[in-house]
Amino acid sequence: MKFIILLFPVLLFAQPKIIPKTVDQKLERSNALLMDGKTDDMITLNLSILEDSKHINYAKGRLAAYYNLALAFSLQYRYNKSNHYLKMMEPEFKKANDEDQEIAMNILYSINYRGIKMYDEALKKLKKNLVLANDLKTDSVKYSIRSMLLVQIAKNYIEKKDYDSASYYSKRVIEEVKKPKKMDPGLNTSLKVTLLLLAEAKLNQNKIDSAEFYVKSAQSVPIQFGSNEFTTFKLLGQIHGAKKEYDSAVANYKKAIELAAKAKNSRKLLELYGLISGIYEQTGQADEEKKYELTYNKLNDSLKIIDEENLNDTVDLLVEEKQKPLEDKNNLLLYIILAGAAGTAIITFFVYRKIKNKNKILNVKEQETQELNQKLGLAFEEVTQLAKNNDPEFLTRFQEVYPEFFPKLLKIEPQLLSTELKFCALLFLNFSTKDIAAYTFVQPQSIQTRKNRLRKKLNIPSDEDIYLWMKNINDAV
Known part of the structure; x- marks a missing residue:
């Protein structure tokens, strides 16, 4: 070759x-x-x-x-x-x-x-x-x-x-x-x-x-x-x-x-x-x-303009890639259930094995979570500073630090624009209306209007804290 x-x-x-x-x-x-x-x-x-x-x-x-x-x-x-x-x-x-x-x-x-x-x-x-x-x-x-x-x-x-x-x-x-x-x-x-x-x-x-x-x-x-x-x-x-x-x-x-x-x-x-x-x-x-x-x-x-289109399409690709292992796990579970019909002994064996593997997975996930939290702690200050500077690199760096956030939002509402994704990222970072207005050079009233529009798009209840909702979306399994 x-x-x-x-x-x-x-x-x-x-x-x-x-x-x-x-x-x-x-x-x-x-x-x-x-x-x-x-x-x-x-x-x-x-x-x-x-x-x-x-x-x-x-x-x-x-x-x-x-x-x-x-x-x-x-x-x-x-x-x-x-x-x-x-x-x-x-x-x-x-x-x-x-x-x-x-x-x-x-x-x-x-x-x-x-x-x-x-x-x-x-x-x-x-x-x-x-x-x-x-x-x-x-x-x-x-x-x-x-x-x-x-x-x-x-x-x-x-x-x-x-x-x-x-x-x-x-x-x-x-x-x-x-x-x-x-x-x-x-x-x-x-x-x-x-x-x-x-x-x-x-x-x-x-x-x-x-x-x-x-x-x-x-x-x-x-x-x-x-x-x-x-x-x-x-x-x-x-x-x-x-x-x-x-x-x-x-x-x-x-x-x-x-x-x-x-x-x-x-x-x-x-x-x-x-x-x-x-x-x-x-x-x-x-x-x-x-x-x-x-x-x-x-x-x-x-x-x-090209960058925005490519970002949205690539986020979709990442979502698809991350869904593949989940589909494989679901197929494996279905196979185990069907095979279990062969007899009580086989069922018992697979149940035991499943519990054992689940514990292993939980232990691995706990370790990965600890490592991830350490990395996020180091990167949070950098991302926050990029947001404060209204730096063009903010959206890209945020995606690298919090790779699950945008795919989960797009799963709820695939038509979100890159400007709306950026606004959600600022809310996730807990910036107040006044802060966002100052960093993006718009009036606070406009920021409040954008919040209301975003609530409608994402079906966020009016009595739910939008900042907490953003945090929960990223933490959701």
Whole structure:
């Protein structure tokens, strides 16, 4: 199995001896489009691959097409569409019984979580699959997948601004890619991405010389990202900016913007507009600064709308994932009850076993609750401060600290807006009407009106304390 990667590796599921030549050729073309950042063309092509594979009943072709579609939509930040095709992919890899394909799917799920800043959920998936990857039988596949996972873990820590952890996992990638006797495109890509991540970590730690060393090291890796090479130019721009070499910084930022636009990477474009605007501010070029600032604001507004849609869809996905273990437990209980009809002795055995297991579960849950309370105690102050500052990160961080709260609200009322979810979070944190008005810059009377509307939507009785109701919802089993 080969791996062709763009920022993160893409599995080729093709096996030459069984894959029809036409499907194989289309999959190769899909990888070329991926490297060029042509995600729209990639989507069109893989829809065609999917139809062809269905027509000839070729499971691996379907599997590759689902994955490529999920990847393309993820690159376009359309995480709801990406998750849709990942869900379609699940029964396919179960039929094929390929653990490496399942891990690749979970890597992409984690990337989608990271895309909406649910870093802890992403890390949970990645670290779980890192353990599973140890059991892969083929060494070359094992090293490639482990390097993929470690790269994605490092990326999450970069996003969380935990640069020490990001550096630690990046160096583990370097150790991993040294293990095989021969480097392939997948391992080279993991190595190059990792070196760029190390450069970014060092930049944020104001270690400019180290950052420059890692960028140059990345440039020496024998693989090209095509239009997705914008990260290299972005980092070079930041390094020149830190050295006050402003002309070079602007030149690199403009090249990065050109490539990011070609790759249709809106997130990177947003970051780059902010960076180049900052350079023009430092050099006193007000007209250029204003031009890029306006472009930044316009793009930022459009991305916020996408973020809200992705957040709601991903919350639904999390609810579904958390319901699966409950369904499995219910099915097991039903089986035990039916089997019990065979005789009193069997019934007695299962009752005893059930009580014993229940006690074990209760003990485990009690321990988990204690650990969770400790974590929540540490995180509560951080979340509260984000709320007081009306920080855009508040909603995302709240979801990470209290992952059950939003899914339970949405189960009661699926049509809740993200603004209403944020308001519920403020009530859960016990902010008074006066506090919420002050932190969100609205009149107290408007806050009271919102409370009344929320009561109606969630069917909260007028004589029940809304703050207590919010607490009870989160604590409910």
